[in-house]
Amino acid sequence: xxxxxxxxxxxxxxxxxxxxxxxxxxxxxxxxxxxxxxxxxxxxxxxxxxxxxxxxxxxxxxxxxxxxxxxxxxxxxxxxxxxxxxxxxxxxxxxxxxxxxxxxxxxxxxxxxxxxxxxxxxxxxxxxxxxxxxxxxxxxxxxxxxxxxxxxxxxxxxxxxxxxxxxxxxxxxxxxxxxxxxxxxxxxxxxxxxxxxxxxxxxxxxxxxxxxxxxxxxxxxxxxxxxxxxxxxx
Numbered sequence: 230x231x232x233x234x235x236x237x238x239x240x241x242x243x244x245x246x247x248x249x250x251x252x253x254x255x256x257x258x259x260x261x262x263x264x265x266x267x268x269x270x271x272x273x274x275x276x277x278x279x280x281x282x283x284x285x286x287x288x289x290x291x292x293x294x295x296x297x298x299x300x301x302x303x304x305x306x307x308x309x310x311x312x313x314x315x316x317x318x319x320x321x322x323x324x325x326x327x328x329x330x331x332x333x334x335x336x337x338x339x340x341x342x343x344x345x346x347x348x349x350x351x352x353x354x355x356x357x358x359x360x361x362x363x364x365x366x367x368x369x370x371x372x373x374x375x376x377x378x379x380x381x382x383x384x385x386x387x388x389x390x391x392x393x394x395x396x397x398x399x400x401x402x403x404x405x406x407x408x409x410x411x412x413x414x415x416x417x418x419x420x421x422x423x424x425x426x427x428x429x430x431x432x433x434x435x436x437x438x439x440x441x442x443x444x445x446x447x448x449x450x451x452x453x454x455x456x457x458x459x460x461x462x463x
Contacts (some may be wrong), residue, residue, distance in 0.1 A: 254368065270379065275345045280341075286338045304401060324351070329342070381459065382418070397407070411444055412442070413441070417438045420461050421461065439457065
């Protein structure tokens with residue numbers, strides 16, 4: 230799927246390819262975005278970002294046979310694989326990032342990119358690099374940090390009002406894409422979680438993971454805040 234420049238494509242549609250949504254952006258209102266981050270004691274770790282469209286796989290299989298839907302070009306499997314490889318190639322160029330892999334399951338329509346990082350701060354570098362690669366202004370308001378001494382993992386997030394404005398300008402058929410879409414973040418640690426600050430999030434029974442889930446539309450409209458300060462046991 231061809232990336233468009235900042236002048237030819239609004240914010241929401243520019244950002245969606247970053248979330249591995251070349252299909253569900255246009256064709257499915259039932260998809261899941263899952264961000265999984267595992268953090269080790271020294272601040273290194275692994276991240277997996279998954280777009281799960283399996284609930285709509287029958288519909289998507291039919292859509293893939295078409296040239297376009299609702300005025301949007303349908304990307305081929307080859308184009309989707311190429312786009313994922315481009316993302317992987319960009320990640321491999323970031324200092325501190327290694328073991329980059331990606332999978333595209335066209336039987337279940339599940340797409341995943343995984344990599345390991347030397348330090349939580351590397352995640353912020355990744356965002357800046359990918360936005361620059363796509364010729365998109367740096368508008369990501371999410372940042373990650375880890376305090377080894379204080380044993381704390383912090384995600385700061387602020388919604389961008391431009392996303393809500395551009396969402397409201399979409400056609401109703403395009404807005405419907407986000408109706409039942411969900412975003413899930415899972416943070417795992419090798420020590421016990423003592424406390425966390427987000428009222429939407431829950432600490433797992435193992436006490437070593439924190440999960441938060443919300444609607445993608447709520448994120449776009451600024452109704453959900455995914456910031457969190459997770460304090461780990463000393």
